[in-house]
Amino acid sequence: MSRRALALAALAALLVALPPVAAALGQPYYIDLVRRVMIFAIAAASLNLILGFGGLVSFGHAAYLGVGGYSVGILAFYGVNNGWLQWAVAIVASALVALVIGAISVRTRGIYFIMITLAFTQMLYYLGISAEEFGGDDGMRLKVKSQFSGLLDLDHPVAFYYLVLVLLFAVLYLVRRIVDSRFGMVLRASKSNEARSRAIGFSPYPYQLAAFVIAGAICGLAGALLANHTAYITPAYMDWTRSGEIMFMVILGGAGTIAGPALGAFALLVVEDLLSGWTAHWQVILGPLLVLSVLFFRRGLAGLLPREARRG
Amino acid sequence: MSYGILVFEQLLNGIQLGVTLFLMAAGLTLVFGIMNLVNLAHGSLYMVGAYLTVCAVQWTGSYLAGVALGLAGTLVVGMLVEVIALRTLYERDHLDQVLATFGLILFFNEAIVLIWGRSALYTSLPAWLQGHVELIPGSIYPVYRVAVIGVGLAVAAGLWYVVTRTRLGMLIRAGASNRTMVAALGVNIRLLYTLVFGLGAALAGLAGLMAGPIYAVQPGMGELILIQVFVVIVIGGIGSIRGALVGSLVVGIVDTLGRAFLKPVLGHVISPPAAEAAGPALASMLIYLLMAVVLALRPEGLFPARGGR
Numbered sequence: 001m002s003r004r005a006l007a008l009a010a011l012a013a014l015l016v017a018l019p020p021v022a023a024a025l026g027q028p029y030y031i032d033l034v035r036r037v038m039i040f041a042i043a044a045a046s047l048n049l050i051l052g053f054g055g056l057v058s059f060g061h062a063a064y065l066g067v068g069g070y071s072v073g074i075l076a077f078y079g080v081n082n083g084w085l086q087w088a089v090a091i092v093a094s095a096l097v098a099l100v101i102g103a104i105s106v107r108t109r110g111i112y113f114i115m116i117t118l119a120f121t122q123m124l125y126y127l128g129i130s131a132e133e134f135g136g137d138d139g140m141r142l143k144v145k146s147q148f149s150g151l152l153d154l155d156h157p158v159a160f161y162y163l164v165l166v167l168l169f170a171v172l173y174l175v176r177r178i179v180d181s182r183f184g185m186v187l188r189a190s191k192s193n194e195a196r197s198r199a200i201g202f203s204p205y206p207y208q209l210a211a212f213v214i215a216g217a218i219c220g221l222a223g224a225l226l227a228n229h230t231a232y233i234t235p236a237y238m239d240w241t242r243s244g245e246i247m248f249m250v251i252l253g254g255a256g257t258i259a260g261p262a263l264g265a266f267a268l269l270v271v272e273d274l275l276s277g278w279t280a281h282w283q284v285i286l287g288p289l290l291v292l293s294v295l296f297f298r299r300g301l302a303g304l305l306p307r308e309a310r311r312g
Numbered sequence: 313m314s315y316g317i318l319v320f321e322q323l324l325n326g327i328q329l330g331v332t333l334f335l336m337a338a339g340l341t342l343v344f345g346i347m348n349l350v351n352l353a354h355g356s357l358y359m360v361g362a363y364l365t366v367c368a369v370q371w372t373g374s375y376l377a378g379v380a381l382g383l384a385g386t387l388v389v390g391m392l393v394e395v396i397a398l399r400t401l402y403e404r405d406h407l408d409q410v411l412a413t414f415g416l417i418l419f420f421n422e423a424i425v426l427i428w429g430r431s432a433l434y435t436s437l438p439a440w441l442q443g444h445v446e447l448i449p450g451s452i453y454p455v456y457r458v459a460v461i462g463v464g465l466a467v468a469a470g471l472w473y474v475v476t477r478t479r480l481g482m483l484i485r486a487g488a489s490n491r492t493m494v495a496a497l498g499v500n501i502r503l504l505y506t507l508v509f510g511l512g513a514a515l516a517g518l519a520g521l522m523a524g525p526i527y528a529v530q531p532g533m534g535e536l537i538l539i540q541v542f543v544v545i546v547i548g549g550i551g552s553i554r555g556a557l558v559g560s561l562v563v564g565i566v567d568t569l570g571r572a573f574l575k576p577v578l579g580h581v582i583s584p585p586a587a588e589a590a591g592p593a594l595a596s597m598l599i600y601l602l603m604a605v606v607l608a609l610r611p612e613g614l615f616p617a618r619g620g621r
Contacts, residue, residue: 057407104604108611111350111406111550115542116607122539123600130593240539244414251411281426287419291397294404294412 003306019158031157037269038164039225042171044249044261046218052255054211055191059114060121061246064094064216066238068223073233083146087224094220095213102212128235139234154228176258187211254300263301317451322572328457330564331464335519336541337556339512345551346488350406352413355534356420361386361517362524366435375438382521390513394506424531432528460522543603549613563599570598
């Protein structure tokens with residue numbers, strides 16, 4: 001095993017060991033915190049697929065958290081509590097929304113892409129605010145969490161924790177498989193040089209669009225998880241600062257690496273948690289920290305891990 | 313009141329929102345066109361302008377002196393931000409710029425909360441700006457909004473003059489098309505950048521201080537307008553001042569008329585209860601739909617900037 005793999009395995013083991021340790025220490029709060037972190041790690045990993053490997057800087061990824069969350073919330077509102085169905089709808093609905101948004105925005109480049117993805121997410125945000133039936137601005141409570149035919153009880157914090165953990169590993173594995181596949185090669189090629197990838201016969205558009213849809217679908221799952229985690233769904237899921245945060249996780253952790261976004265989610269949310277425990281005005285400290293990390297910490301947290309192959 | 317007067321007044325409201333958007337968009341698009349910098353914190357400068365002015369008006373007791381101090385203060389804050397944080401970002405890609413200026417927004421919003429608290433401030437206008445005027449028979453319209461439109465259009469004209477007819481404007485245009493060449497000709501390009509950024513900041517501050525008495529002065533007020541300004545410059549074509557002007561007026565008018573009339577008009581087409589539900593949602597989404605349509609037809613906006621890289 002390489003040193004990098006060992007480091008990552010150690011981190012994974014820490015995650016597996018956390019619930020019993022937290023319970024033994026009488027600190028169940030940490031189970032809740034890390035579960036939230038892992039849900040955002042899934043969202044960040046999905047963004048990383050298009051941002052880190054595809055070069056598509058989407059500034060509206062929180063949209064799919066919202067679509068996933070509201071899918072669960074709206075089905076529960078109408079009395080459908082079957083988790084298999086709810087989560088499948090969350091994933092499919094997010095994929096469809098991503099297909100519509102992507103079909104228009106993937107045609108644009110650079111700053112236009114950043115802004116059009118932002119604008120579409122704002123549209124969904126206002127749609128959520130004006131949906132009076134589902135709580136409008138205040139949002140809606142999820143009275144009954146998703147039911148998995150008795151197999152799994154999401155009201156049990158530790159069981160839910162391990163479910164999120166398994167899903168996080170599955171998503172990271174899936175991203176790795178996608179990136180290593182022929183499809184992923186074309187995606188990465190179109191990021192590093194679009195003209196050359198066209199010249200060897202690959203039009204980037206369908207590949208980028210497909211990646212955009214896959215990323216949306218995965219983030220929709222994160223939205224369904226988040227709805228069950230907070231038991232509350234509000235338009236704030238889709239707030240543009242949320243999109244910015246997810247983007248930060250990817251960059252802070254290291255865009256274009258598999259484990260990076262998860263590391264970034266941990267770093268950002270844990271720092272947020274520590275600062276907010278310390279002062280109500282924590283953003284006055286976090287803001288400059290973020291600026292400094294962009295200016296001086298360019299390789300991200302994943303760059304701190306031992307390298308996979310040693311260079312001579 | 314007849315329907316025609318109502319439409320006229322809403323049209324004026326739309327133009328008033330449009331010129332406010334233009335003041336923001338002009339600075340943002342100049343900074344993008346010349347420094348190639350995406351500045352999300354432009355909305356924070358709008359907020360800073362509004363707060364500094366409220367504060368200065370209370371301190372000096374004079375509205376005009378307060379406005380002057382507020383503008384000067386925003387100019388200084390803008391130049392400081394440029395020198396301290398943004399200068400090193402010009403050579404970075406847009407992603408880094410978006411993230412760093414996102415961090416600045418968090419900082420500014422919370423710093424404002426620290427100094428002035430979370431609740432909204434309200435400003436009092438001097439007596440000569442408070443009344444109403446009769447612009448067309450039967451329609452009385454607030455003097456202040458007329459003044460906002462006048463100032464906005466005057467600034468647009470002044471900006472056009474500076475950019476196309478003065479030496480500074482020539483340098484700005486030259487810097488936008490080839491910065492290396494301008495620097496090689498002996499122009500202090502760093503100073504020019506700081507000046508342009510300060511100018512953009514002052515325009516944002518002007519927009520903020522004029523919007524203050526109409527909307528509330530509160531933390532986070534900059535982000536509400538910032539996203540609308542993005543829509544404006546994307547529709548107009550990033551880097552183009554002409555595009556910013558056209559885009560601002562179109563977005564201002566479409567947004568205002570949509571909020572005022574979409575619901576009643578929809579009520580005639582579909583059933584009134586359905587219009588009641590769909591109207592407000594559609595009205596607040598209208599400008600984003602407009603942007604999506606424009607981008608689908610013309611991916612570089614209505615007036616793509618020429619001479620850029």
